[in-house]
Amino acid sequence: MIQKITPFLWFNGNAEQAAKFYTSVFKKSKIRQITRCGKAASKGSGQPPGSVLTVQFEIEGQQFTALNGGPNVKFTEAVSFVVYCKTQTELDYYWKKLSGGGGKEVACGWLQDKFGLSWQIVPENIMELISSKHPEKADRVMAAVMDMMKLDIKKLKAAYAGKTK
Numbered sequence: 001m002i003q004k005i006t007p008f009l010w011f012n013g014n015a016e017q018a019a020k021f022y023t024s025v026f027k028k029s030k031i032r033q034i035t036r037c038g039k040a041a042s043k044g045s046g047q048p049p050g051s052v053l054t055v056q057f058e059i060e061g062q063q064f065t066a067l068n069g070g071p072n073v074k075f076t077e078a079v080s081f082v083v084y085c086k087t088q089t090e091l092d093y094y095w096k097k098l099s100g101g102g103g104k105e106v107a108c109g110w111l112q113d114k115f116g117l118s119w120q121i122v123p124e125n126i127m128e129l130i131s132s133k134h135p136e137k138a139d140r141v142m143a144a145v146m147d148m149m150k151l152d153i154k155k156l157k158a159a160y161a162g163k164t165k
Contacts, residue, residue, distance in 0.1 A: 007081075008065045010073045011115065013047070015066035018115045019055040022064075025097045032056040032063070046070055080110065080118035084126075088153045094121045095150045109151040123153045129160050137162070 011018055016034065023029040033056040035041075042049045047068055055066040083098075085091035098121065099105050102114035109122045123129075130145070132138040137160050144159035145151065 003063050006063045006065055008067060010067050010069040012071045013068050015055050015068045016052045019057040019066045022059060023057055026059045029059040030057065032058055075116040075118065077118045080120050082120040082122060084122060084124040086124055091121055091123065091151060091153065105149045107149060108145050109148065122151055123156060129156060
């Protein structure tokens with residue numbers, strides 16, 4: 001079944017490598033299909049015939065397509081993927097996996113993976129915490145987030161409760 005909206009990610013010759021990386025990080029994932037360049041696609045993309053043009057893959061039921069589109073377009077922080085985590089252990093796992101191998105930590109729960117794609121690794125209740133009906137609680141949580149690279153769930157809960165030092 002085709003989903004109505006699918007993120008289409010532009011890579012420079014390493015779409016298959018990226019798709020394999022992402023499907024290795026997320027447990028419920030798989031490569032669905034690899035399309036190779038024929039003569040027409042090769043001419044339009046500048047990729048050699050037989051090389052990977054697109055890779056369709058799935059993470060947690062969400063479909064993605066990785067395209068070997070060439071060097072002209074790069075990822076920016078203007079688009080990111082959010083990973084909601086139930087526990088600190090889960091948050092730590094995704095943080096380590098996605099920032100490792102050439103990725104970089106950015107700030108406030110954001111990182112860039114080794115392909116330049118931006119991710120936000122956050123507690124599943126982050127939106128509830130930063131949009132509390134009690135502005136002082138939301139402000140304390142937001143201040144705590146702003147002081148962190150990787151988010152710490154205990155510290156965010158403590159900030160919400162007003163138990164920060």
